[in-house]
Amino acid sequence: MxxxxxxxxxxxxxxxxxxxxxxxxxxxxPGVDAVGLEGRAASLGTRSIKTTAKAYAIDLAISMVxxxxxxxxxTPGKVRALGAxxxxxxxxxxxxPATAAVCVYPDMVxxxxxxxxxxxxxxxxxxxxxxxxxxxxxVKLTDVREAVAAGADEIDMVIDRxxxxxxxxxxxxxxxxxxxxxxGTSARLKVIFETGELSxxxxxxxxxxxxxxxxxxxxxxxxxxxxxxATPANTLLMLEAVRxxxxxxxIQVGVKxxxxxxxSKDAIKFLVLVNETAGEDWLDNHWFRFGASSLLNDLxxxxxxxxxxxxxxxxYVTVD
Numbered sequence: 099m100x101x102x103x104x105x106x107x108x109x110x111x112x113x114x115x116x117x118x119x120x121x122x123x124x125x126x127x128p129g130v131d132a133v134g135l136e137g138r139a140a141s142l143g144t145r146s147i148k149t150t151a152k153a154y155a156i157d158l159a160i161s162m163v164x165x166x167x168x169x170x171x172x173t174p175g176k177v178r179a180l181g182a183x184x185x186x187x188x189x190x191x192x193x194x195p196a197t198a199a200v201c202v203y204p205d206m207v208x209x210x211x212x213x214x215x216x217x218x219x220x221x222x223x224x225x226x227x228x229x230x231x232x233x234x235x236x237v238k239l240t241d242v243r244e245a246v247a248a249g250a251d252e253i254d255m256v257i258d259r260x261x262x263x264x265x266x267x268x269x270x271x272x273x274x275x276x277x278x279x280x281x282g283t284s285a286r287l288k289v290i291f292e293t294g295e296l297s298x299x300x301x302x303x304x305x306x307x308x309x310x311x312x313x314x315x316x317x318x319x320x321x322x323x324x325x326x327x328a329t330p331a332n333t334l335l336m337l338e339a340v341r342x343x344x345x346x347x348x349i350q351v352g353v354k355x356x357x358x359x360x361x362s363k364d365a366i367k368f369l370v371l372v373n374e375t376a377g378e379d380w381l382d383n384h385w386f387r388f389g390a391s392s393l394l395n396d397l398x399x400x401x402x403x404x405x406x407x408x409x410x411x412x413x414y415v416t417v418d
């Protein structure tokens with residue numbers, strides 16, 4: 099896989115040489131046609147998916163889920179149960195694919211790691227003072243290093259939205275690069291923008307390029323902790339960004355919509371967006387994820403419906 103770092107010889111390397119250079123580059127990106135973006139996202143969401151393709155899409159979506167618990171009341175028992183569900187989402191059907199990852203707070207990484215040991219399911223951990231990101235860089239880096247030391251395969255960081263909205267782009271860039279360095283070679287980095295707080299599509303495009311220039315392995319819409327999270331339009335915009343970034347740099351970056359995606363129908367609409375915008379190279383859980391807690395249950399219910407022709411009772415899936 100291509101490295102997520104720009105080489106010293108790459109023409110985009112110098113765009114972060116100063117705050118003014120970075121601002122010129124980000125504000126030089128094409129403006130977003132909001133009406134056109136939302137119209138395209140809506141039209142792609144109307145695509146009809148036939149039964150065979152739907153079965154494939156449901157299995158693909160299951161394999162892309164980051165099964166998540168990020169609550170103050172999380173316990174080791176809850177995390178172990180979540181890990182077991184990630185490894186075998188439907189204990190009655192061994193053909194059901196495992197999820198991509200389990201996502202937990204840093205202090206639960208070791209428990210999650212043990213729960214999914216030997217399965218191929220990754221352990222992701224939110225860090226950098228999630229979800230607000232209001233902490234010093236030293237605190238954020240300690241958060242990351244502790245999660246990586248405990249065995250995290252992936253780190254989900256939040257950007258400093260206050261700095262971004264104030265136009266302090268180099269500060270945000272430097273924090274991302276510092277977190278990337280703290281991840282070392284063992285953990286991939288997902289950079290969360292909290293798109294619901296960025297106000298405009300232009301800001302989402304700028305944040306996407308900023309995150310990718312700083313070395314993000316994934317760009318992620320949201321924490322799931324605010325009113326507006328992943329939408330087809332903001333995800334489409336980010337998919338366009340990773341497509342264009344690879345065209346310019348040769349570097350492929352993943353996308354993770356998170357928050358508000360609850361049904362199989364919703365998930366399939368997002369997969370259509372991926373296929374039609376970024377292309378088949380992103381239709382893999384190495385490059386596309388769903389940040390979700392309730393989505394998996396609906397995917398399992400729909401999968402069972404396709405297999406048997408009937409819906410299961412309410413006790414068919416576990417309540418997370």
